[in-house]
Amino acid sequence: xxxxxxxxxxxxxxxxxxxxxxxxxxxxxxxxxxxxxxxxxxxxxxxxxxxxxxxxxxxxxxxxxxxxxxxxxxxxxxxxxxxxxxxxxxxxxxxxxxxxxxxxxxxxxxxxxxxxxxxxxxxxxxxxxxxxxxxxxxxxxxxxxxxxxxxxxxxxxxxxxxxxxxxxxxxxxxxxxxxxxxxxxxxxxxxxxxxxxxxxxxxxxxxxxxxxxxxxxxxxxxxxxxxxxxxxxxxxxxxxxxxxxxxxxxxxxxxxxxxxxxxxxxxxxxxxxxxxxxxxx
Numbered sequence: 001x002x003x004x005x006x007x008x009x010x011x012x013x014x015x016x017x018x019x020x021x022x023x024x025x026x027x028x029x030x031x032x033x034x035x036x037x038x039x040x041x042x043x044x045x046x047x048x049x050x051x052x053x054x055x056x057x058x059x060x061x062x063x064x065x066x067x068x069x070x071x072x073x074x075x076x077x078x079x080x081x082x083x084x085x086x087x088x089x090x091x092x093x094x095x096x097x098x099x100x101x102x103x104x105x106x107x108x109x110x111x112x113x114x115x116x117x118x119x120x121x122x123x124x125x126x127x128x129x130x131x132x133x134x135x136x137x138x139x140x141x142x143x144x145x146x147x148x149x150x151x152x153x154x155x156x157x158x159x160x161x162x163x164x165x166x167x168x169x170x171x172x173x174x175x176x177x178x179x180x181x182x183x184x185x186x187x188x189x190x191x192x193x194x195x196x197x198x199x200x201x202x203x204x205x206x207x208x209x210x211x212x213x214x215x216x217x218x219x220x221x222x223x224x225x226x227x228x229x230x231x232x233x234x235x236x237x238x239x240x241x242x243x244x245x246x247x248x249x250x251x252x253x254x255x256x257x258x259x260x261x262x263x264x265x266x267x268x269x270x271x272x273x274x275x276x277x278x279x280x281x
Contacts, residue, residue, distance in 0.1 A: 039107030040206070042066045043115050050202060051157050056101060056119050067108050068115075071271045074101035077262050097123045099200075102223050102264045104271060114147065114207045114268065116140060118223045119157075121200030122184075134239045134257055136184050138203055139224040139249025141177025146210055146219040153206035154178045159187040160201045172244045178205050179244040216268035224249040228259040 042063070050059040060070050076099045100120035106113060118140060138160075154162040154173075161181045163171040171179040180203040188199055209219065226249065228239070241252035253259055 033110065035107065035109035036113065039068075039110050039113060039115075042068070042107070043105075043206075047117075047155065047157075050117075050119070054200075056103075059117075059119075060103060060105075063105050068105045069108060069111075069271045070103060070105040071266070071268075072101050072103040073264065073266045074099065075264060076100075098225075098227075098262070099123070100223075100225065100262075100264060102221065102266045104221060104266050104268060106268075106271065112209050112212045113150075114209060114219070114221075115204065116207060116221050117202055117204035118264070119200065119202035120225065134228045134253065135181040136228060137171070137179055137181055137226045137239070137242055137249065137251050139177060139179045139226075139244045140203070140205060140221065141174070141224070141244055141246065141248060142207070142219075142221050143176075143246055143248075144218065144220065146214065147207035147221075148210055149175065149178070150206040150208060154180070154203070155205065156180055156182075156203045157201040159183045160203050162203065172242045174244045174246075176246040177244040177249075178203075179242050179249055181239075181242075216271065219268040221266055222248070223264040224261060225263070226251050226259055226261040228253060228257050 046059050046062045046066075049062055050056070053059075056072075060072065063070050076097055078097050098120060100118065103117045103119070105115045105117075118138060120138075151165055156162040159182055161170040161183070163169070163173050163178065163180070165173065170181045173179075182201055182203075184199065187201070207221075228251075238254040238257070239251060240254055241250075243250045251259075
């Protein structure tokens with residue numbers, strides 16, 4: 001990743017425009033309808049806003065004002081150090097809370113598609129010592145055959161790496177989900193505590209409903225977040241394996257890694273029934 005004046009250049013993997021198909025769990029690129037292309041263009045602009053402002057509300061309001069139904073579920077968790085080495089890691093001494101939100105949205109003119117975004121932030125706090133080796137891993141998956149994943153739609157925000165279709169050298173890809181990696185250590189090293197009340201990012205993908213007439217409560221998306229850090233004071237730590245499937249996220253950590261995980265879940269049951277009239281992109 002390129003760096004300028006010590007700050008990482010923002011990296012946004014935009015969704016492919018015009019991706020349709022059917023009859024399989026992964027849908028390839030094709031010439032989509034005008035409405036479907038428009039929805040992707042609007043969503044890409046919303047992602048740009050999210051990356052520029054780090055403001056979830058502005059991201060969601062932009063979508064709502066441009067013809068999207070949007071529904072989110074957020075949760076804040078607190079956690080403590082779980083080291084078994086007899087000491088307290090510097091990282092865990094200061095981390096207090098994690099605030100995260102899963103958002104499902106669909107364009108009113110092409111409701112057969114669902115856009116998924118997961119955003120998170122760690123409370124910086126006083127003397128916050130953030131990210132540590134190894135990377136954090138975020139798995140987004142759907143436990144039933146409710147969706148088909150759109151090829152190339154996986155996207156990541158600041159310091160998030162999304163796996164490629166042909167060479168997933170980071171994370172993992174499956175017919176039922178995507179696993180992303182967030183380099184929280186590098187992220188923390190390149191931002192100022194005074195300007196960032198939270199350290200976080202986001203990731204997501206685009207899905208096509210397998211059968212739009214199915215009950216919306218049966219269309220469920222789950223996020224599994226695995227936070228990792230070194231077994232203090234060991235200087236190195238690594239991830240040995242990552243896999244995502246219909247059963248969820250699995251991460252194999254090296255012997256020097258400590259970790260904890262948390263889950264978020266959202267169905268389409270609560271998506272707004274009426275669209276806000278489109279104002280324009």
